[in-house]
Amino acid sequence: MTFGNLLTVVFFGYILYYAGMISYDQFFKKDELPLEAAVEEEEIDISSEAAEFHPKDIVKDKKKELTKEEESEQEVMSGGIEIEELIPKVDELAEKGKDCPFGKLLADWNEVPEAA
Secondary structure (H helix, E strand, O other): OOHHHHHHHHHHHHHHHHHHHHHHHHHHOOOOOOOOOOOOOOOOOOHHHHHOOOOOOOOOOOOOOOOOOOOOOOOOOOOOOOHHHHHHHHHHHHHHHHHOHHHHHHHHHHHOOOOO
């Protein structure tokens, strides 16, 4: 018996089981179900207490903590070229083309195959 056949048998078994349980509850077990709850509810009158109620403001002392922002005065170097250094190199690339060092670097990058 394959897994698909077993799964189909179990699925239809569940359907028949739940259909049987529903029909049993609807038709055969009708007399056993209580129509109303056995415990009677008791009404409580709180109108006198509600009339005496006065709201009170609750004031909490808030301790305000001063947040201190940490500032780094030293720049983090990532190994890249700063803008001030990049602009002259781009200008040199525009004038000389691939003959400048920046142009040779770009040509080398274009030759490297992309990682798959």
